[in-house]
Amino acid sequence: MKYIKLPLLVIVMMLGACNDFLDEQVFTEYDPGTFLNSEAGINAVLTATYRQSRPLYRETWFSFAGWTTDLQLERGGGYAAPAATFANFQWQPSNGFFTGNWREIYEAIRNANSLLDNIDNVTSISAAKIASLKAEATFLRAFNYYALYDFFGPVPLIISAKDLNFEPTRATDDAMKTFIEAELRSAAAALPVDAELSGKATKGSALALLGRFFLNTKQWQKSADVLAEVIALNKYKLFTPVEGLFSIENEANDELIFVFESLATGPGWNYTPHAYPVGYQTGQVNYGAQFQLWRWFVNSFHPDDRRALEYDPDNGKFGWIIKSYTDKGGNFIDLLNDEIIPGVEKKYPRSVKFTPDPNALGAQHGNDMPILRYAEVLVSRAEALNELQGPNQTSIDLLNEVRARAGVPAYDLADFPTKESLRDQILVERGWEFFTEGLRRQDLIRHGKYISSAQERGKSLAQPHHVLFPLPQPELDANPALKQNAGY
Numbered sequence: 001m002k003y004i005k006l007p008l009l010v011i012v013m014m015l016g017a018c019n020d021f022l023d024e025q026v027f028t029e030y031d032p033g034t035f036l037n038s039e040a041g042i043n044a045v046l047t048a049t050y051r052q053s054r055p056l057y058r059e060t061w062f063s064f065a066g067w068t069t070d071l072q073l074e075r076g077g078g079y080a081a082p083a084a085t086f087a088n089f090q091w092q093p094s095n096g097f098f099t100g101n102w103r104e105i106y107e108a109i110r111n112a113n114s115l116l117d118n119i120d121n122v123t124s125i126s127a128a129k130i131a132s133l134k135a136e137a138t139f140l141r142a143f144n145y146y147a148l149y150d151f152f153g154p155v156p157l158i159i160s161a162k163d164l165n166f167e168p169t170r171a172t173d174d175a176m177k178t179f180i181e182a183e184l185r186s187a188a189a190a191l192p193v194d195a196e197l198s199g200k201a202t203k204g205s206a207l208a209l210l211g212r213f214f215l216n217t218k219q220w221q222k223s224a225d226v227l228a229e230v231i232a233l234n235k236y237k238l239f240t241p242v243e244g245l246f247s248i249e250n251e252a253n254d255e256l257i258f259v260f261e262s263l264a265t266g267p268g269w270n271y272t273p274h275a276y277p278v279g280y281q282t283g284q285v286n287y288g289a290q291f292q293l294w295r296w297f298v299n300s301f302h303p304d305d306r307r308a309l310e311y312d313p314d315n316g317k318f319g320w321i322i323k324s325y326t327d328k329g330g331n332f333i334d335l336l337n338d339e340i341i342p343g344v345e346k347k348y349p350r351s352v353k354f355t356p357d358p359n360a361l362g363a364q365h366g367n368d369m370p371i372l373r374y375a376e377v378l379v380s381r382a383e384a385l386n387e388l389q390g391p392n393q394t395s396i397d398l399l400n401e402v403r404a405r406a407g408v409p410a411y412d413l414a415d416f417p418t419k420e421s422l423r424d425q426i427l428v429e430r431g432w433e434f435f436t437e438g439l440r441r442q443d444l445i446r447h448g449k450y451i452s453s454a455q456e457r458g459k460s461l462a463q464p465h466h467v468l469f470p471l472p473q474p475e476l477d478a479n480p481a482l483k484q485n486a487g488y
Helices: 039-053 057-064 080-087 096-121 127-152 173-190 203-216 220-232 271-275 295-299 374-389 393-406 419-434 440-446 450-456 473-478
Strands: 072-075 256-260 290-293 324-326 332-334 369-373
Touching: 039 096, 039 127, 057 080, 057 096, 057 127, 072 080, 096 127, 096 473, 127 173, 127 203, 173 203, 203 220, 203 256, 203 369, 203 374, 203 440, 220 374, 256 374, 271 290, 290 295, 369 374, 374 393, 374 419, 393 419, 419 440, 440 450
Parallel strands: none
Antiparallel strands: 072 290, 256 369, 324 332
16 A cells, blocks of 8 residues: 655645635645545645645746846855856756755645545545546646746656656656646636635636746747636736735735745745845845846836836835845945945845735745736737737737836837847846746747857856756666756
């Protein structure tokens, strides 16, 4: 009989307020056939799957998708050396970040598989409820397989916890894409438009993720069509003002399609301590490892762009960027104009899109972790339509919805004489809208600029095979049937 180990510690899994979601119970080992015969057991495993699916944001959003790209940099602290490894395209299969992500993601997949293997045996839950729970597990399994596919390319497709093949081979690329599409379409068909509880997957979550997947795999017509389905749900809209989008005060607003919810008391995350500059006046932790934006990028925004407004806590104003501050010693620091002393100063602007949580006093803060939002749906559909038709009024209108919310002048169709010119501007627009949300690596790869832009920045080690990361060396050592990605 196969047993599955769950954490020994009590994990309170919050996808909303304290009474908003499910408490994860404590188990050491369980027999899926028995444990998953009850609604309590199913809810416990589903909750664990949500918790396990939460990205390791430091690695996935910043090491993988930040330092390897053109908008962000890291300086200082014990994290400086690992960050430099990624910034300089020097990563190797033995890097622990790859192993950690691989194992976390496959653990989430294991939990989803266990639920899907056993839920049809449950007689104490209505058929409608079982269908909804299965759709959630299917969505989370697809979410995690898509993450693996994005990082590593095709991987072993394990779709049952009863599969005892300990040397699985990698799926083909076609099989991987077919599986992810089928899973998300199946989930979208059964998930509700409105979440039963805050933070759960919905029809919009599945469709928006499918639209992103189609975009990043250059399936332009499918992407345009499925993103149109999201728009047609008439559930989502852009939040105004844009600078308050990710604040604690505005959680669960109508722009956010799927988030992993957080609390400062846990589970939270610790981005803002990495964003505070040296000596910043905060009651929260201020890490030596500091996540920053290049000055040129901040200076590239239109002067009226609300996405580049300065965070001004003294006057109660939201803003996505710290450009200057008075430190604890009373010194005024201008992060856009002060001289930078190599190896000494960390004077670069900081993204605080995830507006500092007033309840966060330690390392963790409670801002929800945004995964999918409506602005991405609009900009991505504009991109897909441009790839299909060249410059067109619908693409321009979609982009202008996002620009109007930001307070900047509208684009005109006549501004873009070619598909290439609009494509290039969409990439720029995506930088302004989605910086520090973990999307930049995907965007640059899709636009064919991930390696070339790195080489232009002087990253001479960047080579075409770096569009995928290597399979973790411990997995290769344990499974001789796995084949490493080319170039590693």
